[in-house]
Amino acid sequence: MELNIQRWIDQLRAGDVRTLARAISMVENRGPGWSELLKGLFPHSGKARVLGLTGPPGAGKSTLVDQLARFYRKENRTVGIIAVDPTSPYTGGAILGDRIRMQEHFSDPGIYIRSMATRGSLGGLARTTADVTTVLDASGRDLIMIETVGVGQDEVDIVRLAEVTILILVPGMGDDVQTIKAGIMEIADIFVINKSDRDGAENVEREIRTLQSLAIRSDGWTPPIVKTVASEGTGIAELADAVSKYEMYLKEKNLALNKSVENWQKRLSEMLRDALLEKARGQITDGNLARYAAEVAEHKRDPYTLVEEIAANAGKS
Amino acid sequence: MELNIQRWIDQLRAGDVRTLARAISMVENRGPGWSELLKGLFPHSGKARVLGLTGPPGAGKSTLVDQLARFYRKENRTVGIIAVDPTSPYTGGAILGDRIRMQEHFSDPGIYIRSMATRGSLGGLARTTADVTTVLDASGRDLIMIETVGVGQDEVDIVRLAEVTILILVPGMGDDVQTIKAGIMEIADIFVINKSDRDGAENVEREIRTLQSLAIRSDGWTPPIVKTVASEGTGIAELADAVSKYEMYLKEKNLALNKSVENWQKRLSEMLRDALLEKARGQITDGNLARYAAEVAEHKRDPYTLVEEIAANAGKS
Secondary structure (H helix, E strand, O other), X not given: OHHHHHHHHHHHHOOOHHHHHHHHHHHHOOOOOHHHHHHHHHHHOOOXXXXXXEEOOOOOHHHHHHHHHHHHHHOOOOEXXXXXXXXXXXXXXXXXXXXXXXXXXXXXXXXXXXXXXXXXXXXXXXXXXXXXXXXXHHOOXXXXXXXXXXXXXXXXXXXXXXXXXXXXXXXXXXXXXXXXXXXXXXXXXXXXXXXXXXXXXXXXXXXXXXXXXXXXXXXXXXXXXXXXXXXXXXXXXXXHHHHHHHHHHXXXXXXXXXXXXXXXXXXXXXXXXXXXXXXXXXXXXXXXXXXXXXXXXXXXXXXXXXXXXXXXXXXXX | OHHHHHHHHHHHHOOOHHHHXXXXXXXXXXXXOHHHHXXXXXXXOOOOEEEEEEEOOOOOHHHHHHHHHHHHHHOOOOEEEEEEEOOOOOOOOOOHHHHHHHHHOOOOOOEEEEEEXXXXXXXXXHHHHHHHHHHHHHOOOOEEEEEEEEOOHHHHHHHOXXXXXXXXXXXXXXXXHHHHHHHHHHHOOEEEEOOOOOOXXXXXXXXXXXXXXXXXOOOOOOOOEEEOEHHHOXXXXXXXXXXXXXXHHHHHOOOHHHHHHHHHHHHHHHHHHHXXXXXXXXXXXXXXXXXXXXXXXXXXXXXXXXHHHHHHHOOOO
């Protein structure tokens, strides 16, 4: 197994796309050897720039990501795209739209698109995405874009992996737009108003400005607002420019490492939790878990005491 | 402490709203005694009906929940509402809109509204929501509605607690509507097309029917589609009727307990994971975690091996 993994790593670093795809699947599915593979790849990671893009449904994220990818390809940078779809807890694999996207870029090996759906894994989507990012990073991609639908806690966790987080909004989002923006204000490094040729773009901009005046970021950065019409390619160069400026700001102020350390504190905690769960799982058979669940569901047993007891015994054997 | 907790439980069960509010805060913040409190309350829970309502931003969830609450109050049932806002990882407490809602219902002690935001707790929002539901349930509320913004994995986890899950859609949601619906199809027991007086309501209905024809539920239930205009109170009685019908179906087919057992299998796993994390936390000081994170961020250390080592030592002391 060891030798095999080393060959995978070599092929992956040599740019073999088929190995890349297989490696990502292995990591995603926690197939045998996934942990060894990541251990072997980690030292080769850390060179790629990672952008996170999120926003509500209908904001045109995929189109924007595609346009950005084209832009960076013209600068001869290789691109990896991770399209995360947390809305699909049951369906594994790529959704139709992503398959079509993949085919479009098929002729350019400089763009690699990977679609990910939640698989109900206890490891969590954010963690799997982080691991897949490590694989893409180690494979030598210059730039990785993580694209995620929605703006829930999951998405916040996912885009937090990125050095630069881009929040995509659109005019006319309805009553809840205030809520979304207030929640995600703190993590958006750059705001995009996409479909900005529509009515209401000025309203969205004004609302962002108002919210910005209420909350000052601890790093002193004022997130710029970039207007785009992604379907026509308008504003894409400006967005790429905003990304560069923020990256320079991070570098000048020595903030990049801090951000990474903070992320790793969180990730290490989560990884530890997962490792411990696996350990505990070894102590409770599926049959026992089902029996316990039935007892609790019938209110014959209090779950809080039960869990305390199992945890107290964990690791003793 | 023991005695104090018992007094809380007594007061809470006697219907004291102030104690209810304090108990929820204790559970939400994991304040001293939270675990004892839940242990004491659990035997008194299990009587309330729990409805979960979710949908994309702008779908009019709050208005719909308010109208449903009014409807059930006319039937003399007491209502508890948990408004979950996973979009706000940093802001604790209620958002403005919810405060206004709470004031509106202030004169009726039969409606209790609680707003919850993610607090970045490692325990996770779904688990905290489940615990708050237990508190409300034990306090004697007849009906609990869990309302959540968005349709990410978080929301799926949250609404899964409910016996009946209602997915609220609106006409004209844009390109991603297909994605949302495909993902959440499996968990929606009832579809609502709100703002159904708008253009495009028929389109949404057709899309739901198409998706339904593709995926047959394992429990044999065909989720009905209810059209509402929540702001005018239209369709609310029909929605309540659909809820009753599904509850009767669950009862007839003996499915309610199965659903509950499945939920508890998942919840027990999660609770166990959290308990183990706490245990592990005791073994890594914050200082150590920060140091490890710095080493990983600087690529001096591989996180995968590190976590394995810590997990292997956990529980040995």
